[in-house]
Amino acid sequence: MRDYTISSMKGEPVWGSLRHMQRDSVDFLETCGALGDIVNYRFVNRRMVGLHHPDLVKDVLLTRHELFVKKGIYSRMNAVFRNGLLTAEGEFWKKQRRIIQPSFTRKNLNTMVAAMSEEAAGFRDELLESADSNQTVDAFEAMLKIALRIITKTMFSNDVSGRHREIAEHIYAINAFLKHRNFSYVPLPTWIPTPSHNRFRHALKSLDSIVMELVRERMQREDPGDDLLGMLLKSTDPETGKRMPMHQVRAEAITIFITGHETTATALSWAYYEMAKAPKLAEELYQTVDAVFGSSVPEFTGEAMKELGCLDNIFYESIRMHPPIYVTYRQAAKDVTLGGVRIRRGDTVHISPLIANYDTRYWNEPESFNPQRFKGGAEGDDKFVFFPFGVGPRSCIGSHFALLEARIIMTTLAQALKFELVDPHFVAKPEPLVTLKPRSPLPMRVRRR
Ligand code: HEM
Structure with missing residues (x-):
């Protein structure tokens, strides 16, 4: 067996490492990652183990995945996802994945x-208006808006036209709740009427x-349609x-809706930030998009996609x-070595x-933004x-949905505009x-190209 470096993190007397994680989870993970391949620590009396080696990732997420289940933090999220794909477990999850996979x-x-x-x-077109009036935009808010619109349109077609704003507000309130819940040690039951619980409920x-x-409404139609909701309703x-019972369709629709936009928005906003910091690389993207599509409406065929390697x-x-999902947890279902x-x-x-992603054993100068590192594998x-x-499973x-969406947004924007940081030194x-x-x-600032 391989020799792994094994160590422990002591943490504070009662809390262990919990408060470090709550205060700054990036710093906590980095500190833990620097200690070795396997790092023991605790959150109060709960034993935790950090795994920082590809063979261990493979073991937990693939080879022995049945021994490592989504419990704890995931069970808490069920207040929202109610056993949708993200939080379901065991045979039930397997069945749901089998049913839903073909839609993707x-x-x-x-x-x-x-x-x-x-x-x-x-x-x-909206961004071009901002460009013409020299307005400042928050790239994260902007990407959240487009990602939410895309998941709404692909999920519900035009059935929710005019309700985007209302839906966005509900989603923001739900996300705010999830954020705080994930980081608390013993979360209060949601029926306790605190202001944040009231907003969430x-x-x-x-x-x-x-x-x-x-x-x-869709179930009454002869054909429930070809958008994601239609696919969920038709899938067997x-x-x-x-077919899935109605309450499960609801759980899966909400799960996909929530998991399917903030992740992509986060990824895109970092991409625009990095491109604004590295205008030469952004220029390469514009040249590629011009060469593949010119100024005509892009058609995202397999051939065109192959040309978009630089994107x-x-x-x-x-x-x-900036991995949108920067950490994941699993609970051991049995004693295991x-x-x-x-x-x-x-x-x-x-x-x-x-x-x-920053492990120098596998990456050259991981601190520098270098898209070329992915060229030709x-x-x-x-x-x-x-x-x-x-x-793993x-x-x-x-x-694929996320990558397709990123290609479509980045190409469509690249044809017409570019982003510049208001303060080029902003970090x-x-x-x-x-x-x-x-x-x-x-x-x-958005500028016309
Ligand atoms: C850049 C964008 C995205 C990133 C980085 C991302 C990342 C991830 C990761 C890391 C997991 C596995 C979590 C774990 O093992 O604990 C996951 C699961 C999941 N993602 Fe994404 N995701 C993205 C976009 C999307 C989109 C667009 C959708 C839906 C339209 C989606 C739906 C889901 C679902 C339903 C699961 C749970 C799957 C299961 O357990 O069977 N994600 N995502």
Whole structure:
């Protein structure tokens, strides 16, 4: 067996490392990552183990994934996701994944290109207005807006036209709740009427009733349609031929809706930040897009996609430096030995793309933004070293959706405009909450190209 470096983090007398994690989880993960391949620590009386080696990532997320389950932090999130794909476990999760997976195949995603392109074009026109009036935009807010519009359109077509703002407000309130809940040691039950619980319950109830109304209405149609909601309603379990019950369609729709936009928005806003810092690299993207599409409306065929390697490299390099999902947890379902260390049933392990993506054993000068590193698989080819979308059976179901969306938005914008930082010396810091988003606004000016 390989020799792993094994160490421990002492932390504070009662809290262990919990307060360090709550105060600054990036600093905590970095400190922990620097201590070795396997690092023992605790959150109060809960034993935690950090795993910082590709073979251990493979072990937990792939080879022995059935022994490492999504409990603890994930069970808390069920107040929102109610056993949707992200938080479900065991046989039930397996069945749901089997049912939903076909909706995310490349063939099905092709049916969403038109909706994504239409939203991206509308977004580009709004940004051009900002350019003409010399307004400052917050790149994160802007990307959140377009990502929310795209998931709304691909999920519900035009059924929610005019309700975008209302939906966005509910989603923000739900996200705010999730952020605080993830970081508390013993979260209060949501029925206790604190102001934040009240806001959360109101938002969830309202979003629920919008989604249920749409589901009911669609179920009465002969054909529920080809958008994501239609696909969820039509999909059947390949083993039993059965459809999902209505409450599960609701849970999956809300899960995909929430998981499917802040992650992509975070990735895109970092990509625009990095491009603004490296205008020569951004120029390369404009030249590529001009060469492939000129000024005509882009058609995202397989051939065109192959020409967009430089865009993909920028996107991958951004999510390497700023992985939207920067840490994931699993709980041991049984006593198990990992890299020679005994993990007891109930212990929690963490795996962090953020730590893996800066590991100098696998990356050359990881602190520098260098999209070229992905060219021809020079770096980042090992899926247990670079796993921004997770790896193994519980990896992201929406990774192709996200990449398609990024290509469509970045191409559509590149044809017409570019972003510049208002202050070229501005250094953005990450805020590690549900995703690793920028801590403060990213003030940018939009310029016509
Ligand atoms: C850049 C964008 C995205 C990133 C970086 C990302 C990252 C991830 C990661 C790392 C996981 C695995 C988490 C774990 O192992 O604990 C995951 C799971 C998931 N993602 Fe994404 N995601 C992105 C976009 C999307 C989109 C666009 C959708 C839907 C349209 C989506 C839906 C989901 C779902 C439903 C799961 C749970 C899958 C399961 O457990 O079976 N994600 N994502």
